[in-house]
Amino acid sequence: MLKVNELEITARSAKERLVKGISFEVGKGETLGLIGESGSGKSLTVKAVMGLLNRRLFAVDGSVLWKNEEILSKKRKLPKGWRGQQTAMIMQAPMTAFAPMMRLGRQIEMGFELKGRNAKQSFYEQLDSALKSVNLNDMKKILKSYPDELSGGMLQRVMIAVTLMKKPELLIADECTTAVDAASEYMILRQLEQQRKNGMSMIVITHDFGVAARLCDKVAVMKSGSIIEQGKTLDVFTSPQTEYTRELAAASVLFREGVC
Amino acid sequence: MIHKILRKPQAVIGLLMMLTVFAVMVFAPAFAPNDPEKINIMQKFAEPSEKYPLGTDDMGRCIASRLIYGARVSMSAALPTIAAIAVISVLLATVCAYIGGIVDRLFVIVSDIFMALPPFLVAMTLVGLFESKALSIVISIAAAMWVWNAQVVRTYVIREKNKPYIITCRMSGCSQMRIIMRHIIPNIFPHLLVLYSTGLSGVIIMISGYAFLGLGFETGTPEWGAMLVGANKLVFSHPELIVYPGLCILFAAAGFNLFGEALRDICDPKEN
Amino acid sequence: MLKTENVTKKYGQLTAVNGVSLEVADNAVTVIVGESGSGKSTLARMLSLIEKPDCGRILLDECETDRRSAKADRRLIQLVMQDAASSLDPHQSARQVIDEPLKLLMKMDKPQRADRIEELCDMVQFPKEKLKNKVTELSGGQQKRLCIARALSAEPKYIIFDEAFSGLDVTLRRCILTMLKKIRGELETGFLIITHDLDTAMFMADRIYVMRSGNIIETLERPKSFLDFNEDYSKELVRAAEYKRQALQI
Numbered sequence: 001m002l003k004v005n006e007l008e009i010t011a012r013s014a015k016e017r018l019v020k021g022i023s024f025e026v027g028k029g030e031t032l033g034l035i036g037e038s039g040s041g042k043s044l045t046v047k048a049v050m051g052l053l054n055r056r057l058f059a060v061d062g063s064v065l066w067k068n069e070e071i072l073s074k075k076r077k078l079p080k081g082w083r084g085q086q087t088a089m090i091m092q093a094p095m096t097a098f099a100p101m102m103r104l105g106r107q108i109e110m111g112f113e114l115k116g117r118n119a120k121q122s123f124y125e126q127l128d129s130a131l132k133s134v135n136l137n138d139m140k141k142i143l144k145s146y147p148d149e150l151s152g153g154m155l156q157r158v159m160i161a162v163t164l165m166k167k168p169e170l171l172i173a174d175e176c177t178t179a180v181d182a183a184s185e186y187m188i189l190r191q192l193e194q195q196r197k198n199g200m201s202m203i204v205i206t207h208d209f210g211v212a213a214r215l216c217d218k219v220a221v222m223k224s225g226s227i228i229e230q231g232k233t234l235d236v237f238t239s240p241q242t243e244y245t246r247e248l249a250a251a252s253v254l255f256r257e258g259v260c
Numbered sequence: 261m262i263h264k265i266l267r268k269p270q271a272v273i274g275l276l277m278m279l280t281v282f283a284v285m286v287f288a289p290a291f292a293p294n295d296p297e298k299i300n301i302m303q304k305f306a307e308p309s310e311k312y313p314l315g316t317d318d319m320g321r322c323i324a325s326r327l328i329y330g331a332r333v334s335m336s337a338a339l340p341t342i343a344a345i346a347v348i349s350v351l352l353a354t355v356c357a358y359i360g361g362i363v364d365r366l367f368v369i370v371s372d373i374f375m376a377l378p379p380f381l382v383a384m385t386l387v388g389l390f391e392s393k394a395l396s397i398v399i400s401i402a403a404a405m406w407v408w409n410a411q412v413v414r415t416y417v418i419r420e421k422n423k424p425y426i427i428t429c430r431m432s433g434c435s436q437m438r439i440i441m442r443h444i445i446p447n448i449f450p451h452l453l454v455l456y457s458t459g460l461s462g463v464i465i466m467i468s469g470y471a472f473l474g475l476g477f478e479t480g481t482p483e484w485g486a487m488l489v490g491a492n493k494l495v496f497s498h499p500e501l502i503v504y505p506g507l508c509i510l511f512a513a514a515g516f517n518l519f520g521e522a523l524r525d526i527c528d529p530k531e532n
Numbered sequence: 533m534l535k536t537e538n539v540t541k542k543y544g545q546l547t548a549v550n551g552v553s554l555e556v557a558d559n560a561v562t563v564i565v566g567e568s569g570s571g572k573s574t575l576a577r578m579l580s581l582i583e584k585p586d587c588g589r590i591l592l593d594e595c596e597t598d599r600r601s602a603k604a605d606r607r608l609i610q611l612v613m614q615d616a617a618s619s620l621d622p623h624q625s626a627r628q629v630i631d632e633p634l635k636l637l638m639k640m641d642k643p644q645r646a647d648r649i650e651e652l653c654d655m656v657q658f659p660k661e662k663l664k665n666k667v668t669e670l671s672g673g674q675q676k677r678l679c680i681a682r683a684l685s686a687e688p689k690y691i692i693f694d695e696a697f698s699g700l701d702v703t704l705r706r707c708i709l710t711m712l713k714k715i716r717g718e719l720e721t722g723f724l725i726i727t728h729d730l731d732t733a734m735f736m737a738d739r740i741y742v743m744r745s746g747n748i749i750e751t752l753e754r755p756k757s758f759l760d761f762n763e764d765y766s767k768e769l770v771r772a773a774e775y776k777r778q779a780l781q782i
Contacts, residue, residue, distance in 0.1 A: 433603075
């Protein structure tokens with residue numbers, strides 16, 4: 001469904017290649033994990049795919065094919081409903097993803113074009129069940145509050161619930177559990193796993209092998225701008241080809257019963 | 261820092277304008293072709309010539325020399341004024357904001373009272389207090405303006421003291437005094453530089469404004485504001501007499517403003 | 533022994549910490565686990581004598597801590613905060629950060645300080661050639677190491693880590709945690725680690741306190757397995773931690 005070919009991203013000011021010709025593919029209903037440390041170029045890659053990179057600051061080369069259509073070329077506009085309906089993205093920091101001066105209810109409503117009372121009512125019913133699925137049971141209170149009144153974990157859960165209501169064909173989750181506490185992480189991961197079962201395509205960015213193992217069909221390990229290993233999750237994890245992947249896998253779980 | 265300034269055209273232009281003003285101020289006797297106060301009634305309203313580069317005024321005094329010495333008079337009043345404002349506002353605001361509690365509340369109340377009075381009014385009441393004109397100008401403007409600057413400095417300090425690194429400093433055993441002097445002031449220093457370099461242009465204009473109202477230096481003194489007021493009755497017959505000192509004030513104020521704003525852009529953390 | 537007795541702290545309507553009594557043992561690792569908003573950080577600030585409790589006492593070696601003793605006690609308890617970048621003064625160089633407590637708390641003279649700084653850099657694996665750099669020019673890992681070196685420099689009896697390992701890359705986290713384990717063994721310091729990550733907790737802990745909405749709900753001595761947890765809430769945390777591990781098949 002999404003095919004990225006020889007993608008290169010260069011910072012214009014520093015003339016530095018940040019992503020060095022990487023290729024990967026996400027099929028329908030498939031989940032790809034992009035794994036690597038901070039600064040390895042994972043976020044830049046997906047931002048380029050989403051068309052979110054400022055072209056005046058970054059030069060983007062290569063091709064990104066979405067359903068066999070090139071979307072990187074400058075002349076053509078991005079497909080209609082590209083962000084939202086076809087693809088959606090969940091960012092790392094939930095606190096900065098919401099506008100701080102607006103109640104959550106209004107912000108969420110803005111993302112959906114609601115006409116008429118019926119549409120509104122059915123929308124709120126849907127929203128209620130979406131929020132309940134991530135263990136947020138008090139919709140009224142959440143919609144009335146400002147972003148800083150909720151914890152990071154709760155905000156991220158709201159984010160996920162709302163994003164999934166649009167039913168995007170491809171979901172990109174950029175380190176979406178790094179900044180939240182363990183219990184919220186659990187709920188978010190479970191929700192994503194549910195979506196995976198429902199046949200949504202996903203790109204999951206993480207530095208945690210545990211998350212990748214749980215969610216991904218295949219993984220690509222990135223280090224300083226290139227993909228150093230790519231394959232089925234289980235293969236990469238059980239028989240890593242590079243020293244770096246081995247390190248990553250070992251570091252993902254600290255405590256082993258009976259060893260400590 | 262210096263490297264960044266040199267790369268920014270706005271900063272370089274501002275800096276050059278500032279340096280010009282300072283150079284003229286310091287080397288006024290060398291630049292000035294004539295004695296600025298020498299009256300030559302036979303030569304009044306002379307055309308620009310080799311002896312009088314910009315001509316003479318209604319008393320036959322060399323305009324160019326008066327403008328050059330004017331830089332000296334204006335700046336020698338403006339610099340001590342801004343220094344006094346800086347010392348008072350930084351001292352009061354940092355201490356009050358850092359200690360907080362009742363001291364800070366008191367400070368806010370007092371400064372609110374001062375802010376309710378228009379600065380011009382305060383300055384006008386105080387300007388006659390001292391015999392020396394220069395001293396009374398410095399003191400009256402400082403008394404009128406400190407509170408506006410102190411409020412700004414107070415906000416900077418409060419923002420800084422709520423940052424997590426202050427806790428680290430306390431853990432490292434810093435005393436209150438050391439935190440203020442070694443940690444808070446160095447971190448807000450770029451902001452202060454901007455505040456006072458733009459403030460300086462305001463003070464120059466204010467001093468000239470006093471002279472224009474007849475409160476500052478006597479009309480005879482070669483000072484830009486005083487020259488303006490001296491020329492206002494000749495606005496139709498000899499408009500250049502108003503234009504020259506006006507341009508000088510504009511030049512000095514613009515120089516400090518340009519440099520100050522460029523500095524702010526350079527120091528703005530969002531840009532780094 | 534660093535000890536709290538019935539410590540309570542309120543912020544307006546909100547009770548952040550509600551009558552908590554706990555002990556931070558000498559020469560051992562104590563861990564407090566809990567979600568965000570459970571009052572862990574408030575407790576950390578009170579234990580490091582930055583804030584005073586509304587009621588209850590904080591005892592350091594059976595002596596009550598108060599304003600007068602705070603200066604001497606400061607050296608004995610050090611705090612490492614979550615975000616390394618914002619907990620370092622941006623205008624200081626790396627050397628100045630470590631130099632300050634050596635000068636103010638340890639009262640060392642100049643050559644002594646230089647030697648000690650080298651020693652500390654070796655201990656936390658901080659590259660010495662970066663000592664003259666401003667702290668903003670360091671990488672996240674180097675900043676974290678610098679924070680730890682700063683805390684160690686005062687030769688404290690207790691170090692409190694307030695979420696100091698969350699948000700780090702897994703490789704870096706493992707690296708720093710193993711390093712800390714080694715250092716702690718050598719220095720015989722008491723560690724109090726505050727975290728929401730059960731994995732980190734189990735890896736380091738001699739004793740675990742589970743905290744929820746201002747209260748301690750469970751205490752575990754030398755836990756060997758996730759099955760040791762008994763309370764419902766703790767089991768929920770365990771389930772969250774296990775969730776990822778199952779997939780890794782360990």
